[in-house]
Amino acid sequence: MRAAAAEKLRQRADYTHKHNVKTGRHGWLRLTPAYSVKVVDEIISKAGRPLRIFDPFCGTATTALSAAYHGHEAVTTDINPFLVWLSSAKLNFYGAATIGATRRACLDALELVRTSGVKPCARPALHNIERWWSVESLDFLTKLRPAIQAVTEPQSPEQTLLSIAFCRTLIATSNAAFNHQSMSFKDSEQISLALDIDATQIFSDDTHFVLNGAAENPGGNASVVLGDARNVAAAVHGKFDLVVTSPPYANRMSYIRELRPYMYWLGFLESGRDAGELDWAAIGGTWGVATSRLKDWKPSPKSFASPLLNDALECIARNENKNGRLLANYVEKYFDDMWQHFRSLTAVLAKNAELHYIVGNSTFYGTLLQVEEIYAAMLKQLGFADVECRAMRKRNSKKELFEFDVFARWP
Ligand SMILES: C[S@@+](CC[C@H](N)C(=O)[O-])C[C@H]1O[C@@H](n2cnc3c(N)ncnc32)[C@H](O)[C@@H]1O
Numbered sequence: 001m002r003a004a005a006a007e008k009l010r011q012r013a014d015y016t017h018k019h020n021v022k023t024g025r026h027g028w029l030r031l032t033p034a035y036s037v038k039v040v041d042e043i044i045s046k047a048g049r050p051l052r053i054f055d056p057f058c059g060t061a062t063t064a065l066s067a068a069y070h071g072h073e074a075v076t077t078d079i080n081p082f083l084v085w086l087s088s089a090k091l092n093f094y095g096a097a098t099i100g101a102t103r104r105a106c107l108d109a110l111e112l113v114r115t116s117g118v119k120p121c122a123r124p125a126l127h128n129i130e131r132w133w134s135v136e137s138l139d140f141l142t143k144l145r146p147a148i149q150a151v152t153e154p155q156s157p158e159q160t161l162l163s164i165a166f167c168r169t170l171i172a173t174s175n176a177a178f179n180h181q182s183m184s185f186k187d188s189e190q191i192s193l194a195l196d197i198d199a200t201q202i203f204s205d206d207t208h209f210v211l212n213g214a215a216e217n218p219g220g221n222a223s224v225v226l227g228d229a230r231n232v233a234a235a236v237h238g239k240f241d242l243v244v245t246s247p248p249y250a251n252r253m254s255y256i257r258e259l260r261p262y263m264y265w266l267g268f269l270e271s272g273r274d275a276g277e278l279d280w281a282a283i284g285g286t287w288g289v290a291t292s293r294l295k296d297w298k299p300s301p302k303s304f305a306s307p308l309l310n311d312a313l314e315c316i317a318r319n320e321n322k323n324g325r326l327l328a329n330y331v332e333k334y335f336d337d338m339w340q341h342f343r344s345l346t347a348v349l350a351k352n353a354e355l356h357y358i359v360g361n362s363t364f365y366g367t368l369l370q371v372e373e374i375y376a377a378m379l380k381q382l383g384f385a386d387v388e389c390r391a392m393r394k395r396n397s398k399k400e401l402f403e404f405d406v407f408a409r410w411p
Pocket of ligand 1: 030031032056057058059060061062063077078079080083227228229230245246247248249255281282283284
């Protein structure tokens with residue numbers, strides 16, 4: 001009974017089970033729900049000929065992976081170096097020899113942990129780390145990380161695959177729960193159940209899961225580049241026939257905050273300051289220093305203006321709304337960033353290129369922010385044709401929140 005409860009707990013703490021995708025590389029670590037993976041896959045599967053496909057907001061590589069599975073050429077960019085690393089790993093080819101060597105390396109690493117044959121690494125500088133992991137789990141993880149490095153070559157495919165399994169294990173052994181849109185901590189009853197968890201078994205299972213996905217090699221050719229979507233042409237070359245992407249939503253969600261456990265353990269972040277800087281560079285997130293900087297933020301001289309956006313900004317900024325001015329600045333910056341993105345995108349579009357932006361609307365103090373309509377207005381102003389907002393589904397129990405496929409064609 002207790003073991004069954006512990007297993008349930010482990011599943012809940014896992015992105016993959018939360019979103020119910022069972023196999024393949026899509027399931028390794030994901031930011032998008034299974035529904036979005038399906039939507040992206042449906043759009044891409046309709047292409048009647050091989051295309052060059054672009055995703056400016058790569059995340060965990062949903063578009064690039066689907067494109068590659070369908071035999072297209074794909075290029076994708078993200079501003080977050082951890083996501084570029086992860087996505088590149090998801091898009092790589094893995095042969096039988098690599099998979100066999102990784103399986104053996106997993107056993108060797110666990111043997112080093114068991115026999116304390118490796119010097120534990122320092123705990124990452126994650127704020128309040130004791131809240132994330134029990135002393136036992138921290139002991140295991142600080143040995144497992146250097147053990148993986150000891151049994152594999154730096155930057156080898158074996159080290160990459162085991163590091164992805166490590167990412168899954170560090171979440172499965174943590175007190176973090178992913179039951180809501182963003183991360184929270186488990187309650188004390190759940191934590192006591194978690195003590196039953198056998199970390200060695202979890203890492204073996206996670207390695208097995210990752211290697212099953214690695215054996216499914218996509219056919220197309222996909223690559224991922226570190227780049228800022230506000231200046232697309234600086235990161236990618238040539239023209240694209242199709243853009244399929246899920247941009248950051250205007251919902252204040254910080255991907256840096258959500259991803260910080262992985263990023264600290266793998267060395268992509270070393271301090272809260274690094275985290276704040278990266279969050280400020282990213283579109284759509286506000287966390288720590290990025291929130292304080294919003295107070296003094298001013299729009300760029302060539303910012304986008306529309307009655308729909310201006311009305312929404314006025315309603316949000318009203319005096320009676322606590323933090324209204326700050327949130328209005330947040331929304332204005334979000335659209336200023338997206339405007340820069342759309343303007344820079346036109347340079348890399350082939351004639352008749354199609355765009356699909358999968359995005360949700362938002363509310364601020366009861367003001368509905370019609371993100372999809374503002375995107376549509378931007379695209380029309382830039383000269384796109386056939387611009388349409390296709391409502392797809394309700395996002396959650398709030399009746400006004402929907403997800404849209406904003407479609408457009410570059411003439
Ligand atoms: C909604 S997520 C994308 C989810 C993605 N479809 C997936 O498969 O996981 C948005 C992504 O945009 C990235 N992003 C935010 N600002 C960016 C920028 N200025 N340039 C490029 N990527 C950015 C974030 O790091 C995040 O990965």
